[in-house]
Amino acid sequence: MSDLDGYLLAHCTPADEVLRDLAEETRAKYPGDAEMQISHDEGELLTMLVRLTGVSSAVEVGTFTGYSSICIARGLRDGGRLLCCDVSGEWTGIARSYWARAGLGDRIELRLAPAIETVRALDGSPAIDFAFVDADKTGYPDYYDELVPRLRPGGLMVFDNVLRGGRVLAPRDAADRVVAGLNDRIVTDDRVESVMLPVRDGVTLIRKRG
Numbered sequence: 001m002s003d004l005d006g007y008l009l010a011h012c013t014p015a016d017e018v019l020r021d022l023a024e025e026t027r028a029k030y031p032g033d034a035e036m037q038i039s040h041d042e043g044e045l046l047t048m049l050v051r052l053t054g055v056s057s058a059v060e061v062g063t064f065t066g067y068s069s070i071c072i073a074r075g076l077r078d079g080g081r082l083l084c085c086d087v088s089g090e091w092t093g094i095a096r097s098y099w100a101r102a103g104l105g106d107r108i109e110l111r112l113a114p115a116i117e118t119v120r121a122l123d124g125s126p127a128i129d130f131a132f133v134d135a136d137k138t139g140y141p142d143y144y145d146e147l148v149p150r151l152r153p154g155g156l157m158v159f160d161n162v163l164r165g166g167r168v169l170a171p172r173d174a175a176d177r178v179v180a181g182l183n184d185r186i187v188t189d190d191r192v193e194s195v196m197l198p199v200r201d202g203v204t205l206i207r208k209r210g
Helices: 003-010 017-029 040-052 067-075 089-101 115-120 137-150 164-169 174-188
Strands: 057-061 081-086 108-112 128-133 151-160 192-197 203-208
Touching (some): 003 040, 017 067, 017 089, 040 067, 040 128, 040 203, 057 067, 057 115, 067 081, 081 115, 089 108, 115 137, 137 151, 137 174, 174 203
Parallel strands (some): 057 081
Antiparallel strands (some): 151 203
8 A cells, every 4th residue: 555545544534343344354355356345435435425415225236245335325314225236145245244233234135146137127217316336347338328227317326447547548458448438438428427536446426417
C-alpha cells in the first residue's frame, strides 16, 4: 500500500470489527483472489450513495465474500432489500456468516446462479433504486443492458473497475476491450447521465434520467 493509499483510508469513516474481520479472513483464505474485494474507502462511498439516495431496492452483481454487500445493505432505508447475485456457494458462504454477524440477514437475499440469468428473470418494470456491478468484466455490457430498463427514473448504478488499471487507454485483453467499449457507450447513452471517478480502479456513477 502506498503512502497516499494509507492517507486516503485514514481519512474516511473507519471500518468496524465486522468489516475488518471479513477483510482479514478473505485475505487469509483466498490470497490469490482477495484483490476482488473492494477497498474500505470504496465501501464507505457505496454506503453513503445508498443513504443519500434513499434506496429501498438494490441489486448487487458479484458478491464475492460480502464486503460490498454489507456496505450497501447498511445504507438501505428501513425495510429496504438487497438482492445479491453470484455463482460461488463457497465465497458467499463467508458472506452469509458476516451478514448474520452484522445483523443484516433480513435485508439481503442471495441467488446462486449466473448473474445475467438472475437479472433477466427480474420484473422488467423500472423498480430498482440502486445497482452495483463488480463481476466478470466481459459481462458488463449485458448487465448494463438489462439493468438500465429496470432502474427507476433517478435511480443510480455503479460500475467498478472501469479503468482496468489504466489499460482502457491501450487494451491488452478481451476484458479491457469490453470495459473500454462500455465506457464509451455509457457517455453517449441519452437515457442516463454519468460521471467516472478515479476511486481505486475507477468507478462510474450512472443516474437514469427522469
